[in-house]
Amino acid sequence: MARLLIRNGRLLDPSQDLDGALDCLVEDGRIARIDVDISADGAEILDAEGAWIAPGLIDIHTHLREPGQEYKEDLASGGMAAVAGGFTQLACMANTDPVNDDPSVTKYILDRAEKDSPVKIRPIAAATRGLAGQVMTEMMALREAGAVAFSDDGATIMDTAVMRRVLEYSTLADAPVIVHAEDCHLRAGGVVNEGPVSTRLGLPGNPAAAEEIMIARDLRLAAMTGAHLHIAHVSSAGSVDLIRRAREDGTRVTAEVTPHHLSLTDEATMTFDTSTRVAPPLRSAADISALRAALAEGVIDVMATDHAPHATYEKEVEFTEAPPGMLGLETAVAVTLDLVRDGTLSPLEFVRCWSTNPAELIAVEGGSLRVGSAADIVLIDPTREWTYDAAQGFSKSRNSPWSGSKMTGRAVATIVDGRLVYHSERGVLIR
Numbered sequence: 220m221a222r223l224l225i226r227n228g229r230l231l232d233p234s235q236d237l238d239g240a241l242d243c244l245v246e247d248g249r250i251a252r253i254d255v256d257i258s259a260d261g262a263e264i265l266d267a268e269g270a271w272i273a274p275g276l277i278d279i280h281t282h283l284r285e286p287g288q289e290y291k292e293d294l295a296s297g298g299m300a301a302v303a304g305g306f307t308q309l310a311c312m313a314n315t316d317p318v319n320d321d322p323s324v325t326k327y328i329l330d331r332a333e334k335d336s337p338v339k340i341r342p343i344a345a346a347t348r349g350l351a352g353q354v355m356t357e358m359m360a361l362r363e364a365g366a367v368a369f370s371d372d373g374a375t376i377m378d379t380a381v382m383r384r385v386l387e388y389s390t391l392a393d394a395p396v397i398v399h400a401e402d403c404h405l406r407a408g409g410v411v412n413e414g415p416v417s418t419r420l421g422l423p424g425n426p427a428a429a430e431e432i433m434i435a436r437d438l439r440l441a442a443m444t445g446a447h448l449h450i451a452h453v454s455s456a457g458s459v460d461l462i463r464r465a466r467e468d469g470t471r472v473t474a475e476v477t478p479h480h481l482s483l484t485d486e487a488t489m490t491f492d493t494s495t496r497v498a499p500p501l502r503s504a505a506d507i508s509a510l511r512a513a514l515a516e517g518v519i520d521v522m523a524t525d526h527a528p529h530a531t532y533e534k535e536v537e538f539t540e541a542p543p544g545m546l547g548l549e550t551a552v553a554v555t556l557d558l559v560r561d562g563t564l565s566p567l568e569f570v571r572c573w574s575t576n577p578a579e580l581i582a583v584e585g586g587s588l589r590v591g592s593a594a595d596i597v598l599i600d601p602t603r604e605w606t607y608d609a610a611q612g613f614s615k616s617r618n619s620p621w622s623g624s625k626m627t628g629r630a631v632a633t634i635v636d637g638r639l640v641y642h643s644e645r646g647v648l649i650r
């Protein structure tokens with residue numbers, strides 16, 4: 220029997236409200252025991268001195284680019300970036316080529332992931348064919364093939380009647396609809412937040428209202444249909460207010476926020492670094508404060524990376540021409556630990572937002588160290604200092620505004636089904 224004993228750490232498990240000096244014994248890929256000072260003869264020992272022992276992180280918003288854009292990322296490289304970042308499970312977005320709008324694509328992703336990826340992959344299927352916002356996908360068949368949610372992420376379903384039907388059918392498929400909320404007419408060619416920075420830079424602005432208007436519509440439709448609406452990458456204070464009010468009224472809505480929207484303002488675009496071009500755009504300091512408060516309050520349920528790899532040649536163009544998106548998997552922990560350092564989140568809440576809540580949201584096993592559950596575990600050293608260099612990272616792409624920056628805190632070991640798949644000194648251990 221394969222046994223692994225993780226000891227000397229601070230164990231954090233939001234699913235059982237555990238936070239303390241506890242050891243964790245893993246047997247045959249499952250959690251066997253959580254207790255003080257466990258001794259287990261013959262077990263492999265993993266010393267977690269100075270680290271947190273937590274359920275593996277789950278990213279419900281990742282772009283893995285396979286099939287079709289493997290020059291940016293694939294299931295293997297994205298999976299390695301994930302385990303190096305502390306993730307044990309990823310939900311991958313449907314804007315691949317071909318789009319994941321057919322069960323054959325969903326199955327292809329799952330088959331490839333089984334062979335190539337060190338993390339568990341949960342495909343998100345498109346809500347409409349070709350992400351065109353017009354014809355619904357076969358949601359039941361996609362769900363049966365293994366899709367955990369439906370999303371046209373990257374595009375908004377502008378036709379309100381189509382959106383209504385998508386929400387209605389999602390209740391039959393029993394999976395959330397994840398929306399990329401941006402009114403494309405109001406956003407028009409906007410590439411940065413509309414405000415003083417866009418004016419100073421002379422770049423076309425994308426107003427927060429473009430996001431808020433679509434969220435308001437979708438919340439209304441969610442209330443009407445009873446469907447589970449999940450709002451991706453919330454970026455503005457106004458959006459937070461809308462979500463808060465809808466939750467108070469009993470609407471079934473959940474929401475996520477990215478590390479970049481929690482930490483960078485539109486001032487970061489003043490360098491014209493195209494890795495700061497993201498959709499929705501980086502906004503103001505007041506928006507960041509509202510997003511942080513919403514996470515602490517539980518109005519926003521999860522953090523999610525929106526890891527969006529793009530090739531260097533695609534990003535080395537004028538700001539207005541660059542595709543939106545930045546890498547996220549390898550920097551997420553360090554960037555968002557800032558919220559623990561400034562007292563916005565407790566360590567337990569941090570783990571809840573990165574693991575327990577995401578598991579619940581997409582209804583997969585994970586986010587818990589309960590005895591009997593799959594041994595998906597991360598060890599995080601919240602004080603480890605390191606320098607992130609995207610060129611040395613596991614992702615195939617390099618579009619990160621943090622490349623070259625000094626970071627504090629990182630995943631030091633990642634375990635999937637009881638197997639050590641990443642160790643900060645030894646690297647990724649299975650390929």
Ligand code: DOR
Binds near residue numbers: 497543
């Ligand atoms: O910045 C983004 N990039 N936002 C999205 O919603 C899509 C993503 C991508 O696919 O590159």
